[in-house]
Amino acid sequence: MIQCDHIHFRYQKQSIYQNFHWELSSGSICGFLGPNGAGKTSLFKLLTGLMFPQEGSISVLGHDPKHREGRFYQKIAYVPEDLPVPEMSPETYAHFCGPMYPNYDEASFHQLCDDFEVDRQKAFTHFSAGDLRKAWLSFAFSCKTDLFILDEPSKGLDIHAQSTLRKTLTDIAADGSTILLSTHHVREVEGLLDHVTMINRSGQLLLNLPITDLHKSFRLKRTLSKEAFPENSLACRRDASGWTLLLNEPSALSEDIPLELLFTGLCRKEKELSDE
Secondary structure (H helix, E strand, O other), X not given: OEEEEEEEEEEOOEEEEEEEEXXXXXXXXXXXXXXXXXXXXXXXXXXXXXXXXXXXXXXXXXXXXXXXXXXXXXXXXXXXXXXOOOOOOHHHHXXXXXXXXXXXXXXXXXXXXXXXXXXXXXXXHHOOXXXXXXXXXXXXXXXXXXXXXEEOOOOOOOHHHHHHHHHHHHHHHHOOOEEEEEOOOHHHHOOOOOEEEEEOOOOOEEEEEEHHHHHHOOEEEEEOOHHHOOOOEEEEEEEOOEEEEXXXXXXXXXXXXXXXXXXXXXXXXHHHHHHO
């Protein structure tokens, strides 16, 4: 599905990725997580052919994105964090651009606009930030592509729209499409993800695993006192009844590992190693 081989990428003389290698198989909802400035948006632009690596190779759905083939763009839908604002309505845009995608479904577009409560006949220029994102998501999902790349898809969405987004993502994955998304709001999508990739602030890979395999390397432990923390604890979270610890050791049980806690722990461990 996606393969990045030894990618080197610099932007305005700043190194974003150095010898970056990453693979993602098809048929998953993958969360691509990292701190601000880590290079998530840059990678998405590399995957969609909007920018090119200085070294290394990228394959997406069997295509090299830098060739910008029409057949390639018929297979992907990309919703960036910074959205374009055409001087037309979503209805008009979909009328002209929808047929460029072999699987575009006009009825699905109308239904998604209704589900997201967005006026498809209103000009993009008159939308609020949240409605603008809902309009673009409605169009992208109606194209029914093999791969969806979504940069902060829940940004600016109200509670109803977030619920609609989660349901739509589940339906799309069930239909066989692969979804790659970045988000700073992990809890909004945590129950949907079946794969997670984490990078640090230097664009280095910290983790790339199916959600179901996380317990093979990490486990949770409850304790009442902070003094009882074991040495191999990566991160902790306090609640009314005590502390939840994330330990760097396998679990005998197939338990759900909170991604927010895991990301905090891995970033802290990586920083401690770099400071030694």
